[in-house]
Amino acid sequence: MADLLTHVLVPFVLLTPLSWRLSWLSDQWIVLAMAGAAIPDLVKIRIVLDSRVIESLLGVPFSYAPISTLGGVLVVAAAIAVCFGDHARRAYGYIVFGGLTSLVLDGLRVFADGQANFWLYPFVWWRPPTPSLYVTSDPRVTAVAIAAAATVFLADRYRAGFGE
Amino acid sequence: MNRSARVLVIVLAVGLLLGMGVHFDTQYDDRWPYPTTDAIEADDGALVGQEVFVSGVVDRVDRAADTGRILVSTADGPFEMTVQNFDAPVQQGGAVQVVGRLDSDHTIDARTVRVVNPSGSSTLFKYGVSLVGAALVTALVLRHWRIDPRTLSFEVRRDG
Numbered sequence: 190m191a192d193l194l195t196h197v198l199v200p201f202v203l204l205t206p207l208s209w210r211l212s213w214l215s216d217q218w219i220v221l222a223m224a225g226a227a228i229p230d231l232v233k234i235r236i237v238l239d240s241r242v243i244e245s246l247l248g249v250p251f252s253y254a255p256i257s258t259l260g261g262v263l264v265v266a267a268a269i270a271v272c273f274g275d276h277a278r279r280a281y282g283y284i285v286f287g288g289l290t291s292l293v294l295d296g297l298r299v300f301a302d303g304q305a306n307f308w309l310y311p312f313v314w315w316r317p318p319t320p321s322l323y324v325t326s327d328p329r330v331t332a333v334a335i336a337a338a339a340t341v342f343l344a345d346r347y348r349a350g351f352g353e
Numbered sequence: 354m355n356r357s358a359r360v361l362v363i364v365l366a367v368g369l370l371l372g373m374g375v376h377f378d379t380q381y382d383d384r385w386p387y388p389t390t391d392a393i394e395a396d397d398g399a400l401v402g403q404e405v406f407v408s409g410v411v412d413r414v415d416r417a418a419d420t421g422r423i424l425v426s427t428a429d430g431p432f433e434m435t436v437q438n439f440d441a442p443v444q445q446g447g448a449v450q451v452v453g454r455l456d457s458d459h460t461i462d463a464r465t466v467r468v469v470n471p472s473g474s475s476t477l478f479k480y481g482v483s484l485v486g487a488a489l490v491t492a493l494v495l496r497h498w499r500i501d502p503r504t505l506s507f508e509v510r511r512d513g
Contacts, residue, residue, distance in 0.1 A: 198486075
């Protein structure tokens with residue numbers, strides 16, 4: 190998968206220009222989409238807690254991989270969204286949106302056989318075709334994401350200053 | 354949403370995640386269109402000639418012989434595989450994906466070798482940048498939202 194910084198910047202780049210047209214799309218919702226974009230990266234929990242530990246506790250085979258799938262995003266987003274009280278439903282939508290952008294972005298990365306992983310699980314066991322646009326550690330991907338986010342940020346500040 | 358309903362949703366979500374984790378792992382071998390790395394390691398010749406897809410960490414590259422040796426993970430730890438037609442710009446410690454025909458002695462006649470990490474330091478870069486991303490998104494959420502100690506839920510910061 191792409192690095193976490195790239196993941197969280199993508200919803201910012203996509204939603205901030207929309208917020209210039211849509212008054213209800215304010216910054217607090219955009220940051221929730223950015224937080225949602227981090228959900229697939231939670232699969233890295235395996236670095237600190239090996240799946241074999243969970244397997245020994247449960248007594249059955251276990252994988253963290255579903256966290257980086259559509260099902261994982263929908264479920265983790267629900268657990269996070271309920272922490273937003275009266276805003277839970279709206280928060281859920283933005284968190285899921287952010288998670289989806291990360292899944293789609295990861296679905297475009299390099300796979301040697303031209304098909305991505307099972308990121309649509311559990312709805313379908315299918316490996317969608319990938320254009321193999323980038324490798325996960327390519328710093329150019331991060332550079333493009335930072336440049337795009339900086340451009341959007343400056344344009345947003347300019348508009349905010351212009352409106353005052 | 355009251356506190357008990359919130360706790361219930363979170364417990365259900367954790368249960369669902371655990372359930373999906375178990376289901377995914379038990380179904381994966383049947384759904385993955387290639388022999389698993391566990392099967393390849395244990396192979397006594399029955400898989401020779403089949404197309405395989407493996408990911409591995411580069412242990413050694415022999416440019417003159419056009420071969421590479423990679424360490425492939427299994428449930429019981431890594432094992433060595435030799436990749437022929439190893440035409441990839443990668444250093445020791447880097448990571449590759451290989452698709453090709455399996456030969457005897459854990460050798461792959463590669464059709465495609467794709468570099469995932471060109472060197473060991475690539476992973477360090479990725480984790481470093483990811484830490485920056487985690488710090489950024491945490492700071493932004495806390496800038497726009499605050500935890501209400503009365504309801505133990507996030508509320509919009511009016512000054513955010």
